[in-house]
Amino acid sequence: MNAFERVVSEIIPWKGDSTGEIIRKLVFLTAIIALVVAGFMLLDFYVFRDNENNKDAAYWQDVKNQNASDDVITIFLDDKDKSDNSGGGEDKQVEVLAQYADLYEQNNDFVGWISMEPYIDYPVVQAEDNEYYLKHNFDGGYNENGTIFADYQGVISADEMPHNTLLYGHNLITNNFFQPLSNFRKEGIEFLKDNYMLEFDTLYERNRYKIFSVFLTNTKSEHGEVFDYWSKVYFNSKTDFNNFVAECLDRSYFYTGVDLQYGDELLTLSTCDFSMFQDMRLVVIARKVRDDEPLSMDPSTFIDNSGFDENGNVKRKMFDAYYTTYDCEWAGRSWDASYIKDFEG
Numbered sequence: 001m002n003a004f005e006r007v008v009s010e011i012i013p014w015k016g017d018s019t020g021e022i023i024r025k026l027v028f029l030t031a032i033i034a035l036v037v038a039g040f041m042l043l044d045f046y047v048f049r050d051n052e053n054n055k056d057a058a059y060w061q062d063v064k065n066q067n068a069s070d071d072v073i074t075i076f077l078d079d080k081d082k083s084d085n086s087g088g089g090e091d092k093q094v095e096v097l098a099q100y101a102d103l104y105e106q107n108n109d110f111v112g113w114i115s116m117e118p119y120i121d122y123p124v125v126q127a128e129d130n131e132y133y134l135k136h137n138f139d140g141g142y143n144e145n146g147t148i149f150a151d152y153q154g155v156i157s158a159d160e161m162p163h164n165t166l167l168y169g170h171n172l173i174t175n176n177f178f179q180p181l182s183n184f185r186k187e188g189i190e191f192l193k194d195n196y197m198l199e200f201d202t203l204y205e206r207n208r209y210k211i212f213s214v215f216l217t218n219t220k221s222e223h224g225e226v227f228d229y230w231s232k233v234y235f236n237s238k239t240d241f242n243n244f245v246a247e248c249l250d251r252s253y254f255y256t257g258v259d260l261q262y263g264d265e266l267l268t269l270s271t272c273d274f275s276m277f278q279d280m281r282l283v284v285i286a287r288k289v290r291d292d293e294p295l296s297m298d299p300s301t302f303i304d305n306s307g308f309d310e311n312g313n314v315k316r317k318m319f320d321a322y323y324t325t326y327d328c329e330w331a332g333r334s335w336d337a338s339y340i341k342d343f344e345g
Helices: 001-010 021-047 056-065 098-106 179-186 189-194 238-251 319-327
Strands: 070-077 092-097 108-118 120-125 162-166 196-201 209-217 266-273 280-288
Touching: 021 179, 056 120, 070 098, 098 108, 108 209, 179 209, 179 266, 179 280, 196 266, 196 280, 209 238, 209 266, 238 280
Parallel strands: 162 266
Antiparallel strands: 070 092, 108 120, 108 196, 196 209, 209 280, 266 280
């Protein structure tokens, strides 16, 4: 028996094999076939599927660039649109950015555009719940990849914005949607230094935001206390706001020195994370640039809060399952309290 035959005889049933050996090989072959089929199904789902039903970042960037303009035009908003608060049955006439008018015409759920160039560049939609766009694309077609959408609880209009605009997007192996946010965790502070600014244009105006917190959190109580960041679309008081941003800073991989005060508009990007436990969330939170401050920041002042301290305790606040896995505790709050105006925590 030559070498090839010896290898084959170890995998498929061979003359002289016992009944038990034949069964073992058949089970092994079945498992291999199932694995190959599953692999092709994943490739078909994430890579080979019709591009028209699975438009990627390059496609959307082209759409944005082709229509780039600071012009403003007047259109009629669908009376079902969340930005129409008139209470009447007639369409509302408003001024919008001309660049995005065609996208609104294609889908009246369009509310804006999120950018962290060159990694993220997509339209944002908003439905009457947080379920529909988990599995529907921008054109309304069913697609497991969904599209980026804003939390339904926040009013995004020409006259009003949520206190905290939450945007949700899937973490896809094709690097689309919010997958690039994983680079904050994987590449660390060097990635942040080059990508500390987010842009979220609404249908009506352009907005920029400075990142002040990046954190990983659990969503299952079996892993420990759950930080329900997704519930904070509006803040009831200064204390409510201060406590929320303090919790975000406690959990952050980094400190960028962005100062915060009640009345600031926040932007939150949320995506799934599979690095540790099931149903984790990677969250990036930024504060809107004020009218009286520069856009640029000094990345050399950013502080790396990832990893462990000299006593083996984790620098950022995590959760019970993490502490058990790494046999550690939270080292305690270390950020400068002056980051938050009138903070008394």
